[in-house]
Amino acid sequence: MTDENTFELDPIPSPAPSALATNPGPAELLRIAVQQNASIDQLERLMALQERWNANEAKKAYHEAMAQFHANEITITKDKHVSFKTDKGTTEYNHATLGNVVKTIKPLLGSYGLSSSWEPARSEGGRVVVTCRVTHKQGHTESVTLDGPLDDSGRKNNLQSLGSTITYLQRYTLLAILGLATEEEDDDGAGSAAYVSEQQLADFIAKVNEATTDAGVMLVWQLGRDALGIAKNVKGVDELRGVVEAKRKALKATNE
Numbered sequence: 001m002t003d004e005n006t007f008e009l010d011p012i013p014s015p016a017p018s019a020l021a022t023n024p025g026p027a028e029l030l031r032i033a034v035q036q037n038a039s040i041d042q043l044e045r046l047m048a049l050q051e052r053w054n055a056n057e058a059k060k061a062y063h064e065a066m067a068q069f070h071a072n073e074i075t076i077t078k079d080k081h082v083s084f085k086t087d088k089g090t091t092e093y094n095h096a097t098l099g100n101v102v103k104t105i106k107p108l109l110g111s112y113g114l115s116s117s118w119e120p121a122r123s124e125g126g127r128v129v130v131t132c133r134v135t136h137k138q139g140h141t142e143s144v145t146l147d148g149p150l151d152d153s154g155r156k157n158n159l160q161s162l163g164s165t166i167t168y169l170q171r172y173t174l175l176a177i178l179g180l181a182t183e184e185e186d187d188d189g190a191g192s193a194a195y196v197s198e199q200q201l202a203d204f205i206a207k208v209n210e211a212t213t214d215a216g217v218m219l220v221w222q223l224g225r226d227a228l229g230i231a232k233n234v235k236g237v238d239e240l241r242g243v244v245e246a247k248r249k250a251l252k253a254t255n256e
Contacts, residue, residue, distance in 0.1 A: 055139075055140070057138065058136060058139045058140035059140045061113075061136055061138045061140065062114075062136035062138070062140035062142070065112040065113055065114050065136055066112075066114070068112050069108060069109065069112050069114065069178075070179065072108060074104065074105070074108065074180060075104075076096050076100065076101055076104050076105070076175075076180060076181075076182045077096065077100070077182065078094040078095050078096045078182050079094075079096060079097055079100045080094065080095055080096070080097045080100075081093075081094050082094070082095065095171075095182070096171065096182040097171075098167050098170055098171045101171055101174060101175065101182075102174075105174065105178065105180070109134070113136055113137035113138070114134055114135070114136055114137075115134070115135050115137075116132060116133065116134050116135075116174055116177075117132070117133050117135070118130055118132050118170050118173065118174075119131045119133070120166050120169075120170075125212075126150075127147045127148060127149055127216075128147060128148055128149070128150065128162065128165040128166060128169060129145060129146075129147040129169075130145070130146060130147070130166060130169035130170055130173055131143050131144070131145040131173070132144055132145075132170065132173030132174050132176070132177050133177075134177050134178065142177065143177065144173050144176045144177040144215075145173070145215060146169050146172060146173050146176070146215045146216070146218075146219050147169070147213065147215060147216050147219070148165055148168065148169055148216060148219050148220075149165070149207070149210075150162060150165055151164040151165045151168065168223075172219060172222055201224075201236045201239065201240065204220060204223070204224035204240055205239070205240060205243050207220045207224075208220050208221070208224075208240070208243050208244055209243070209247060211247065211251075212251075213251070214248055214251055214252075217244055217247050217248055217251070218244075220244075221241075221244045224237075224240045225237055225240065225241075
């Protein structure tokens with residue numbers, strides 16, 4: 001009983017114990033909120049929480065899959081020899097073809113719920129831009145972008161130059177985002193016959209100095225280092241490395 005100076009409050013309704021999970025996640029909390037006629041504002045906040053929770057779980061799954069992927073011993077050999085002459089001299093080097101890289105990597109990626117894709121584009125200055133994306137089956141995606149000029153080596157026409165640059169950037173963006181590198185095939189020293197002229201070294205240096213982004217500088221460095229390394233031109237590699245480091249510092253200072 002109560003007198004005129006006292007009153008009783010109705011108890012706050014609560015879900016049955018069986019309705020609560022041991023550690024309820026956003027989805028469970030949202031279900032309970034609907035059962036208890038929560039307001040639209042409360043439901044929207046819970047839905048936003050659910051989306052953030054899902055995104056975080058997907059990101060964790062992505063990094064777990066990548067860790068498992070990198071636990072494998074992955075060997076990508078340079079399976080193609082390139083040789084061409086221009087008025088600047090003769091260039092010879094080995095590289096891993098895109099087909100070889102994809103054939104080696106794709107099945108292993110798929111076994112961990114990962115897939116890759118590319119998006120090519122052209123910049124306002126006419127440079128070729130390629131973005132490589134790696135996506136986990138739960139939805140988390142990470143990407144890397146590189147750009148470069150049209151590859152006019154070997155007397156290519158415009159379409160061949162465009163295709164060559166796209167293929168080159170596809171190869172290196174995929175390797176870059178996966179943190180992989182190619183390995184030289186054992187050719188019993190045959191690669192030592194490769195030749196890179198001083199003019200071609202100068203061309204690599206010029207391309208570094210023309211680059212407007214750090215990614216562009218690193219792209220030229222990859223190409224130049226491969227060609228110079230195969231030619232056993234250690235002095236050239238060191239010289240190009242110094243130019244690359246100076247250019248990267250200059251770009252960093254400009255962007256700060």
